[in-house]
Amino acid sequence: MPASLPELIAALPHEEESEEPGQPGLSDALERVAMRPVPVGRFRRLRLLGTLQAQIAVAYLFHWLRGWFKSADENKRLLAETHWRTALRVLNSMSYLRGAVMKAGQMLANFPDIAPRAFVETLERLHFDAPPMHWSLLREMVHNELGDDPENVFAEFDKRAFAAASLGQVHRARLQTGEQVAVKIQYPGIARTIREDFRNLFPFLLPARLSNDWENTKDQFEDLRLRIEAETDYVQEAANLEKVRALFREEDGIVVPRVYREFSTARVLTMDWIDGVHMDDYLARNPSQEERNEFARKMLRAWYRILFTGRMLYADFHPGNFLFLPDGRLGLIDFGFMLHYEGEEWEIMRRMDRALTTGRRDDRIAAIKEWSNTTDEEPERIRLMEEFADWCWRSRYCGGEFDFGDEADFRRGVDLFTEMVRKRYSRARPSTPTVSRHQFGWRSIYYRLKAKIDVRPICEEEVKATGWDRSEYAA
Amino acid sequence: MRITAQAKSETRHRILEVAADLFRTKGFESTTTRDVAQAAGIATGTLFNYFATKETIVTELAAEALARARKQFEKAEPSETFEEALFALVAIELRQLRPSRKYIAPMLETALSPLAAGQRNEPGEELRVRHLEMVVSLAHSHGFGELSPVALQLYWTLYTGALAFWAKDRSPKQEDTLALLDESLAMFAAWLADSANETKRSNGSNNTE
Numbered sequence: 001m002p003a004s005l006p007e008l009i010a011a012l013p014h015e016e017e018s019e020e021p022g023q024p025g026l027s028d029a030l031e032r033v034a035m036r037p038v039p040v041g042r043f044r045r046l047r048l049l050g051t052l053q054a055q056i057a058v059a060y061l062f063h064w065l066r067g068w069f070k071s072a073d074e075n076k077r078l079l080a081e082t083h084w085r086t087a088l089r090v091l092n093s094m095s096y097l098r099g100a101v102m103k104a105g106q107m108l109a110n111f112p113d114i115a116p117r118a119f120v121e122t123l124e125r126l127h128f129d130a131p132p133m134h135w136s137l138l139r140e141m142v143h144n145e146l147g148d149d150p151e152n153v154f155a156e157f158d159k160r161a162f163a164a165a166s167l168g169q170v171h172r173a174r175l176q177t178g179e180q181v182a183v184k185i186q187y188p189g190i191a192r193t194i195r196e197d198f199r200n201l202f203p204f205l206l207p208a209r210l211s212n213d214w215e216n217t218k219d220q221f222e223d224l225r226l227r228i229e230a231e232t233d234y235v236q237e238a239a240n241l242e243k244v245r246a247l248f249r250e251e252d253g254i255v256v257p258r259v260y261r262e263f264s265t266a267r268v269l270t271m272d273w274i275d276g277v278h279m280d281d282y283l284a285r286n287p288s289q290e291e292r293n294e295f296a297r298k299m300l301r302a303w304y305r306i307l308f309t310g311r312m313l314y315a316d317f318h319p320g321n322f323l324f325l326p327d328g329r330l331g332l333i334d335f336g337f338m339l340h341y342e343g344e345e346w347e348i349m350r351r352m353d354r355a356l357t358t359g360r361r362d363d364r365i366a367a368i369k370e371w372s373n374t375t376d377e378e379p380e381r382i383r384l385m386e387e388f389a390d391w392c393w394r395s396r397y398c399g400g401e402f403d404f405g406d407e408a409d410f411r412r413g414v415d416l417f418t419e420m421v422r423k424r425y426s427r428a429r430p431s432t433p434t435v436s437r438h439q440f441g442w443r444s445i446y447y448r449l450k451a452k453i454d455v456r457p458i459c460e461e462e463v464k465a466t467g468w469d470r471s472e473y474a475a
Numbered sequence: 476m477r478i479t480a481q482a483k484s485e486t487r488h489r490i491l492e493v494a495a496d497l498f499r500t501k502g503f504e505s506t507t508t509r510d511v512a513q514a515a516g517i518a519t520g521t522l523f524n525y526f527a528t529k530e531t532i533v534t535e536l537a538a539e540a541l542a543r544a545r546k547q548f549e550k551a552e553p554s555e556t557f558e559e560a561l562f563a564l565v566a567i568e569l570r571q572l573r574p575s576r577k578y579i580a581p582m583l584e585t586a587l588s589p590l591a592a593g594q595r596n597e598p599g600e601e602l603r604v605r606h607l608e609m610v611v612s613l614a615h616s617h618g619f620g621e622l623s624p625v626a627l628q629l630y631w632t633l634y635t636g637a638l639a640f641w642a643k644d645r646s647p648k649q650e651d652t653l654a655l656l657d658e659s660l661a662m663f664a665a666w667l668a669d670s671a672n673e674t675k676r677s678n679g680s681n682n683t684e
Contacts, residue, residue, distance in 0.1 A: 136554060136563035137657050143570075144648040188650035188657075267650070 180273035191232035223430035240335035276323030296451035298330040304462035313339040317441030359397030405450030503578035540571040557617035558664035580642040
């Protein structure tokens with residue numbers, strides 16, 4: 001059952017008496033924020049984002065963590081709660097957090113049991129409503145990073161941001177050489193602070209070893225922490241963009257913006273402007289079934305090209321990261337969050353591919369056992385995971401037109417996943433939360449597009465292009 | 476022999492120039508007034524005719540930088556909001572002060588500190604007045620009335636706090652100062668707007684009584 005906010009507040013670890021005088025207790029503060037409408041002033045909103053909203057995110061996290069300690073002995077539970085109190089205090093000291101709250105929300109979105117839809121949606125809204133940098137601050141950032149004022153560096157620079165990015169905002173501009181560009185600018189110091197704070201926070205969230213599953217959860221958190229670091233690094237994002245851009249040709253109809261290195265730093269990322277609309281605006285025009293299918297095919301091709309040729313996973317399969325161009329091309333933006341498969345990781349992906357391709361139950365079970373380190377001694381676990389894998393992979397191995405707009409089917413996947421979370425079957429490779437996020441990301445986009453497409457031939461084409469011979473699967 | 480006003484001004488200028496160089500290269504602490512006098516080609520005693528202490532030299536250097544900043548600010552496009560205008564003013568000042576960042580901290584502590592009231596040296600007091608006059612005029616042009624002494628004191632505390640932070644900021648390109656300044660000035664502007672509304676409201680209710 002998703003917990004209600006008052007329940008979560010009641011479940012929070014108690015604050016110690018040494019709390020600063022004059023500061024309301026955390027539970028009071030949470031209660032007040034639950035009762036009151038969110039004020040709209042810039043300053044007040046900043047404060048809220050800085051502490052209370054973040055604490056709500058953490059309240060959910062604690063709620064989830066606590067579940068692990070239900071059957072633990074008293075000492076272990078007390079130890080864990082002491083650590084959580086420290087974590088709370090660390091969190092209280094983070095005064096910025098407008099980027100991190102969203103990151104925490106995205107992280108929690110992988111656990112629907114504790115992150116009901118309303119919660120995730122609230123966090124998303126907070127992200128897009130984040131207070132903007134005004135022009136004077138922006139100028140200083142550009143001056144700091146690119147060595148001169150925006151009006152001297154660029155031929156034109158739109159003072160109004162056209163979009164919020166997770167750590168800052170995006171402005172439209174024109175280079176002296178004429179190219180239209182999008183300039184993404186980070187709020188000063190935010191990435192560095194997020195990285196440092198999460199480095200401080202995580203050890204306190206992960207205090208004890210209780211079971212195999214728990215130990216594995218720690219690895220998954222650690223993996224998330226590393227991803228947060230990657231995602232807050234524009235230099236890494238620029239490298240990802242260049243790597244992916246090189247994978248596509250004009251005839252693919254898939255556009256990846258070019259990075260302008262001379263106008264990019266760790267805090268500023270300048271890339272081609274792509275003239276397209278987001279999914280909501282696209283769907284509002286009532287595009288035909290075939291048009292929607294074509295965009296769905298392009299998304300799939302992009303995903304498989306990046307995976308099979310680029311050996312990366314475009315993990316952020318999120319509507320905000322796709323642009324629908326009027327001429328039918330698909331734009332991919334935002335490459336902060338990519339999984340890179342190397343060495344053993346790639347070999348595991350190759351072994352998973354067998355199960356995805358043959359559709360044989362035995363192959364599926366073998367893949368699950370390897371992915372989540374499970375043996376025949378846990379039949380219920382294997383049953384559930386096999387069913388979930390079948391839901392994830394069916395469209396691919398069955399071939400033929402698959403109706404992604406089928407609500408009952410979509411719901412089945414969510415239910416299976418929720419059941420796994422409730423049973424605390426979290427033991428799996430560290431990248432599992434990311435892979436799940438990707439899985440639900442693309443399925444919910446296809447669900448909203450009501451796409452009806454055949455997945456298999458696109459996949460086969462992309463595999464074939466890499467020269468990978470899979471004839472052994474026939475055996 | 477009488478020294479002309481022009482020669483005096485030239486010497487003064489030379490002292491400031493060589494002092495800035497020495498502070499930058501040798502550090503403020505390890506530079507003595509003798510070093511400065513020597514580099515300027517004058518006797519140490521003569522130096523004291525121009526500047527009583529090393530701190531006064533720094534304050535004077537800062538005053539010149541801030542005067543340049545003010546001129547630039549007056550030429551720049553006006554900002555949309557009060558908070559942004561304040562940010563632009565301080566940002567221009569910081570750009571001008573940047574070459575002297577490493578040795579400016581002692582000056583901030585002695586000349587500008589809100590705690591040094593009553594014992595301020597003259598150039599420090601002048602810096603304070605000049606800056607606050609600017610703030611008052613910005614407040615005016617953004618629709619705030621007169622700033623109360625409390626408002627001015629609050630602003631001055633935030634401002635000197637940000638400068639002190641900046642002097643020791645070790646983040647890349649002192650970006651943390653920008654964030655601090657953004658938050659501080661947003662807080663100040665919000666507080667000011669709130670108290671202005673409060674006054675209006677209480678005036679309004681008085682009228683209905």
